[in-house]
Amino acid sequence: MSPGDLEFVCALVRARSGLVLTGERGFFAETRLSPVARREGAASVSELVSKLKSTHDDRLMRVVVEAMLLQETSFFRDRTAFRALTSEVLPDLAAGRRGGVRIWSAGCASGQEPYSLAMMAADCPELGDPHIFASDLSAAALEKAESGLYTHFEVQRGLPIRSLLRHFEPADDGWRISPRLRQRVRWRRLNLIDPFTVNDPFDVILCRNVVDAFHPTARAKTLEGLSQALSPDGWLMLGVEEDAPAGFVAGAAPGLFRRAPALEGASRAWALPG
Numbered sequence: 001m002s003p004g005d006l007e008f009v010c011a012l013v014r015a016r017s018g019l020v021l022t023g024e025r026g027f028f029a030e031t032r033l034s035p036v037a038r039r040e041g042a043a044s045v046s047e048l049v050s051k052l053k054s055t056h057d058d059r060l061m062r063v064v065v066e067a068m069l070l071q072e073t074s075f076f077r078d079r080t081a082f083r084a085l086t087s088e089v090l091p092d093l094a095a096g097r098r099g100g101v102r103i104w105s106a107g108c109a110s111g112q113e114p115y116s117l118a119m120m121a122a123d124c125p126e127l128g129d130p131h132i133f134a135s136d137l138s139a140a141a142l143e144k145a146e147s148g149l150y151t152h153f154e155v156q157r158g159l160p161i162r163s164l165l166r167h168f169e170p171a172d173d174g175w176r177i178s179p180r181l182r183q184r185v186r187w188r189r190l191n192l193i194d195p196f197t198v199n200d201p202f203d204v205i206l207c208r209n210v211v212d213a214f215h216p217t218a219r220a221k222t223l224e225g226l227s228q229a230l231s232p233d234g235w236l237m238l239g240v241e242e243d244a245p246a247g248f249v250a251g252a253a254p255g256l257f258r259r260a261p262a263l264e265g266a267s268r269a270w271a272l273p274g
Contacts, residue, residue, distance in 0.1 A: 001049070006029055008049060009033070010025060012052070013064075017065055017069060017137055017191065018192070019070065019215075020214065029068065030045055033068070036048060066139065074158040075115070075154075075155070075163075076159065076160075078240050079158075080253050081256055082120065083253070084251075085256075089256065090120075090127045091126050093233075094128040101130040101203045101204065102131045102200060103132050103202065103206070104135070104202045104205045104229070105206045106135055106190075106207040106210070106226065108142075108187075109136060110144045110145050110154075111142075111145025111146070114134035118177075118181040118185060122180075133185070134188070135187070139189055145187060146182070148176050149174055150174055150177075155175050192210070192211075193214075193222055195225070198229045201229060201230055201232075202234060203231050204234060205226050205229065205234070207238060208239045208255065209238075211223060223245045227245070234258075235256060235259075237257075239255055241255075242255060247259065248260060
């Protein structure tokens with residue numbers, strides 16, 4: 001891949017997803033795009049990029065961008081934050097929510113985070129019956145998430161053995177989460193840098209280790225959208241090393257932030273653009 005091709009791909013990814021690629025970008029791009037090139041009948045990544053440049057094919061652009069997304073995730077990632085959700089945040093919210101707490105996993109990748117929330121709710125009756133929503137830009141990641149099927153390696157990353165035995169069953173040389181928990185989660189394909197609306201505000205929004213890799217303009221825009229979608233007394237959960245966004249204060253654990261009183265107000269409806 002030539003330097004010009006690499007810059008084209010990085011600019012496309014930044015424009016379509018907000019993601020800024022750093023580090024060994026050339027190696028990363030070649031690794032991620034080589035399988036795409038083969039599936040698309042291109043002899044090389046360079047030929048794939050040339051096709052993009054000449055056709056501006058929207059479907060192919062979407063496939064390339066999704067292949068370049070960072071999809072690192074695991075079950076119960078950052079246990080301190082999850083313990084704080086279970087012991088402090090969600091019980092307090094559930095006590096004041098007659099219709100159930102609304103939780104959104106924004107940038108859910110292959111689904112381990114929303115399923116962790118579903119297992120947490122199933123194991124803790126005091127949390128009530130929360131409504132769990134999950135979204136991601138990648139259609140392939142969402143397809144895997146909705147299937148609930150994970151490899152032995154994936155379930156070994158963060159999932160306690162008791163949770164595996166209680167909530168999963170062996171399937172296709174791996175493990176599939178129970179239908180009961182799969183039905184707890186509602187999935188949407190959503191680009192966080194695009195305008196979006198919600199019918200009712202969310203009480204907790206998790207967007208962990210997502211916006212920290214965004215271009216500053218895209219990061220600010222995304223955080224503003226999430227803030228608008230959060231209830232006045234809601235909580236925002238970012239990665240444990242991410243700083244509090246403007247108008248939020250640190251909460252019960254690293255990465256957990258409460259809305260400042262000055263941000264009380266507008267909410268939006270849960271729906272896809274257009």
